[in-house]
Amino acid sequence: MTTSNTGTGAVDPAVREELARLRDSIDNIDAAVVHMLAERFKCTQQVGLLKARHALPPADPAREARQIDRLRTLAESAKLDPAFAEKFLNFIIAEVIHHHERIAEDNGAGPRPAAG
Numbered sequence: 001m002t003t004s005n006t007g008t009g010a011v012d013p014a015v016r017e018e019l020a021r022l023r024d025s026i027d028n029i030d031a032a033v034v035h036m037l038a039e040r041f042k043c044t045q046q047v048g049l050l051k052a053r054h055a056l057p058p059a060d061p062a063r064e065a066r067q068i069d070r071l072r073t074l075a076e077s078a079k080l081d082p083a084f085a086e087k088f089l090n091f092i093i094a095e096v097i098h099h100h101e102r103i104a105e106d107n108g109a110g111p112r113p114a115a116g
């Protein structure tokens with residue numbers, strides 16, 4: 001229980017100000033994340049085209065393993081939950097792989113036939 005909320009619906013103006021200041025920073029960080037993700041997807045779009053043109057598979061599990069390893073280490077030193085960092089990267093990479101598959105289809109490669 002805090003002493004700032006009187007329970008009457010009135011919130012201490014200092015608390016309001018602190019919340020607004022923190023939310024401004026959150027909004028700036030969210031904007032930076034969106035811009036950085038947009039740049040990342042511009043790069044992966046180029047990778048998708050390169051892979052499609054040279055008949056390379058959309059996914060590269062060995063590369064992903066190295067990225068996850070690296071990101072987990074970075075997360076630990078930044079005091080961010082490494083499991084969260086891994087989930088976040090996997091989420092983004094899954095989307096990239098969908099894009100790669102679509103680019104390959106649009107470039108006439110189509111899905112690879114099953115082995116055997």
Ligand SMILES: O=C(O)C(=O)C[C@]1(C(=O)O)C=C[C@@H](O)C=C1
Pocket residue numbers: 044047048058059060061063064067092093096097100
């Ligand atoms: O580096 C690649 O080969 C990519 O296609 C990019 C990327 C990524 O988004 O980082 C996506 C799919 C691969 O499985 C590995 C990494």
